[in-house]
Amino acid sequence: MSILVKYIKSRWVLLSIVVMIIIVLISPLFGYAYEPMDYVVEQFNAVEKQIYEAPMPDYIIPALGETAISGILAGIVGLFVTLFVCLALGYVLRARRAKEPS
Amino acid sequence: MHIPDGYLDAWVLALFLVLTVIMLVLTFRKANKIVEDKHIPLFAVLTAAVFAAQMINWPVGPGGTTAHLVGGALIAIFLGSYGGLIAMAVILLIQAFLFGDGGITALGANIWNMGVVDCFVGYYLYKIISKALGDTPRGKVIGAFFGGWIGITLAAFFCGLEIGISTIFPYDIAVSVPVMTIYHCLLGTIEGLITAFVVGYTLKVRPDLLELPKIDPP
Numbered sequence: 654m655s656i657l658v659k660y661i662k663s664r665w666v667l668l669s670i671v672v673m674i675i676i677v678l679i680s681p682l683f684g685y686a687y688e689p690m691d692y693v694v695e696q697f698n699a700v701e702k703q704i705y706e707a708p709m710p711d712y713i714i715p716a717l718g719e720t721a722i723s724g725i726l727a728g729i730v731g732l733f734v735t736l737f738v739c740l741a742l743g744y745v746l747r748a749r750r751a752k753e754p755s
Numbered sequence: 756m757h758i759p760d761g762y763l764d765a766w767v768l769a770l771f772l773v774l775t776v777i778m779l780v781l782t783f784r785k786a787n788k789i790v791e792d793k794h795i796p797l798f799a800v801l802t803a804a805v806f807a808a809q810m811i812n813w814p815v816g817p818g819g820t821t822a823h824l825v826g827g828a829l830i831a832i833f834l835g836s837y838g839g840l841i842a843m844a845v846i847l848l849i850q851a852f853l854f855g856d857g858g859i860t861a862l863g864a865n866i867w868n869m870g871v872v873d874c875f876v877g878y879y880l881y882k883i884i885s886k887a888l889g890d891t892p893r894g895k896v897i898g899a900f901f902g903g904w905i906g907i908t909l910a911a912f913f914c915g916l917e918i919g920i921s922t923i924f925p926y927d928i929a930v931s932v933p934v935m936t937i938y939h940c941l942l943g944t945i946e947g948l949i950t951a952f953v954v955g956y957t958l959k960v961r962p963d964l965l966e967l968p969k970i971d972p973p
Binding site: 665666669670672673674676677679683684685688689691692693696700707708710712727730739740742743744747749750 | 759761762783786795804811814820821823846851852854858915930934939942
């Protein structure tokens with residue numbers, strides 16, 4: 654874990670994380686989505702066949718219902734999961750590079 | 756642009772899954788040889804930033820349609836086409852498995868559209884245009900605009916193609932491809948502007964972040 658903390662210690666990284674949290678905080682204001690894909694689907698009367706129940710469907714924490722705070726918390730969870738996965742993946746790739754014969 | 760489960764025929768799912776897996780194998784082989792310490796925080800921050808930015812929808816399209824940043828070209832401009840593909844694959848996997856955004860069976864197609872097409876088209880267009888304009892900061896910003904714009908437009912073209920050739924839709928690609936491509940061509944100008952702004956701002960405050968070795972095909 655300490656090796657991952659090393660990567661996020663610099664000022665620009667911490668500042669970027671703050672900006673990302675702000676983006677997630679204001680995201681409920683821009684939550685309405687009607688993408689071109691929805692338009693095509695509407696035209697064709699296509700129906701989604703759900704085969705998997707996600708733990709936070711549609712960026713909502715089920716226990717908190719469809720509220721702004723639920724969307725914000727789900728977004729923050731997603732944000733930190735993404736950060737952690739990328740730091741871990743980057744660390745693994747770098748470690749494999751170090752093992753490569755030069 | 757996230758295709759859910761149930762929209763694509765099995766053979767379309769299989770085809771794009773195979774193509775995407777081949778690209779990811781090539782990507783990780785190359786990444787193993789290039790990734791160093793200084794890539795890691797940038798990779799993590801850019802990927803998380805695009806994840807967060809995708810939660811913002813802007814209602815600017817015809818008929819009240821909205822769009823959000825896809826961001827593949829933006830990440831690829833910093834990390835290279837393969838680097839962008841890894842980042843987009845991480846985002847799409849998290850969105851599908853944690854939030855049900857985009858189908859599990861459609862992951863191959865979604866990663867192909869928003870990872871492979873957006874990153875490769877966006878990045879190489881950026882490189883060609885900025886080189887043609889003398890690799891100046893202005894040339895890089897213009898290249899980033901076109902990379903972001905055309906990258907998302909071609910990703911939407913592939914998305915329209917995949918749903919159009921699938922039999923679940925009663926119409927064919929003559930309808931789905933123009934609708935997806937034209938709408939995203941209009942909405943994609945915003946993607947181009949955001950990509951250009953981020954590249955322009957980075958050139959002013961931290962130009963070194965754009966000079967890292969790129970994770971790219973040989």
